[in-house]
Amino acid sequence: MSLEPGSNDHEASLARSTERSREIEAEIAKDPSKFRILTGDRPTGHLHIGHYFGSLQNRVRLASLGIDTMILIADYQVITDRDGVGPIKERVYSLLTDYLAVGLDPAHATFFTHSSVPALNQLMLPFLSIVTDAELRRNPTVKTELDDTGGRPMSGLLLTYPVHQAADILFCKANLVPVGKDQLPHLEQARVIARRFDERYGRADASRPVFPEPDALLSASGTVLGLDGQKMSKSKGNTIELRMTADETAKLIKRAVTDSDRHISYDPANRPEVSNLVNVAALALGRTPEDVADELGDAGGGGLKKLVTESLNEYFAPIRARRAELEADPGYLRQVLADGNARANAIADQTLSEVRAAMQMDY
Known part of the structure; x- marks a missing residue:
């Protein structure tokens, strides 16, 4: 699938993704243990009711079914289009508090931050070698994020945003990513990288590729607009925050x-x-x-x-x-995040070991 399809290609792709999502829901009902989900948010502000009805409610449903759920607090992605991190520690813990308050259970969900998982970020290097500058510049996700910056120059991190998102998904070998239809292009980039890595570098285990190609699970809920009738956005001040x-x-x-x-x-x-x-x-x-x-x-x-x-x-x-x-219990919050970071690091280290073996760099 092209990363910037024409309207017919886009409609066909959406139809395929919709049909596949229905099939996946049926598979989940039979055996949720087959799946691992990756999802998450940037800590650029506080979560609001649009996040809740648009994605959090569904995350709780999926995790409660017994699906292994990896939830990324994407702190490195805060600086894709900003000059600083702002009150990032407070916002990271605010996200975590919201996650737990809405019903996400650490027994079924792993909460972690980008900056705490070095092996995840190291995957960016081999992944960048198998995508082109032209592909990244015409990626709809990059275009949308750039439009939202108000005309400031594109940073290298923003240009490679889809590759970082691919690393988020593939480091833990997530095979399912809940998304809205506008996020399908960034998931397709992860699928492309998984295929190309296998084609270029081979496999650590001859019986299977290093990375599975993740499927999209399309959200069934519609968009909740802001109180002014525009797109609900933390930056526009038109939201009702969960807190x-x-x-x-x-x-x-x-x-x-x-x-x-x-x-x-x-x-x-x-x-x-x-x-x-x-x-x-x-x-x-x-x-x-x-x-x-x-x-x-x-x-x-x-x-x-x-x-x-x-x-x-x-x-x-x-x-x-x-x-x-x-x-009222910050110690518990710190422990939940520490435990999640530890698990994410163990998973990422194992994946990086397989990547290095496939690339014949395990020396």
């Missing part, structure tokens, strides 16, 4: 954008702001947006915001309570 109180949540929702039509309907194309709030309430209530809109009827923007506030605060109350408990 916020009920009162903070209520104040933010009061400022959310709606429209002048008192009749509430779910019409994302023509009423994106109202429909987004309806969708948020539906997600928290476990109902369809259409049902929520029908029930609200002529309640207007005020009634809609009241329902969103009540449903979110009720849904997240136990998560916020658990989060407060975790924040």
Whole structure:
């Protein structure tokens, strides 16, 4: 598959990935032990409800099924487009606290940071030898990240961002990566690197390639927009963070954008702001947006915001309570991260040993 496909190729690729995701879900139901997942986030800010409904909820589901789940706190990727790391230690532990509060269990999930796993990052060297400058420059992930920098010059780390992501996936031999459809190109880069490594350098074990080609598991949830109707983003200040109180949540929702039509309907194309709030309430209530809109009827923007506030605060109350408990025990948080880093290092060291053997560099 091309890294920058035309529209027909893109649609065909998406159709294949969608069908494969359905097959994988069926396989998971039969034997979850066949899979290892890699997922994670950059510690550039605090997680919000868009992260929760878009990915965290699904991670909890998959890990609870017994799938070995590797969760990366991608601290090195903070500096792909920034001049410094900011309050990175606080943000790393904030991410970890959110992960644990929403229900990710260290018994099934391994939490680790880039900077703590040297062998993972060393894989960048052989991987960079099997991709071209042209491939990286036309990679949609690189283009999107560059557009978000506001026109600043591209750093070498940003240019090689997809290769670093490939190392994240392949170091632990993850064979499953939960993604949205816009993230398929970066997963394809990892698949390309896995194939090319085998073709160029061979295998440490003649019976199997060093790296499996990971599959995408497409997310079924739609996008949750920000309170202004735009893309939810930590940098835009239009989010409701998981760590916020009920009162903070209520104040933010009061400022959310709606429209002048008192009749509430779910019409994302023509009423994106109202429909987004309806969708948020539906997600928290476990109902369809259409049902929520029908029930609200002529309640207007005020009634809609009241329902969103009540449903979110009720849904997240136990998560916020658990989060407060975790924040009060920093020693436990440090231990969870230390244990995760130790396991990630053991896995990465073994993989690097196989890579060196395949490259005849094991001396």
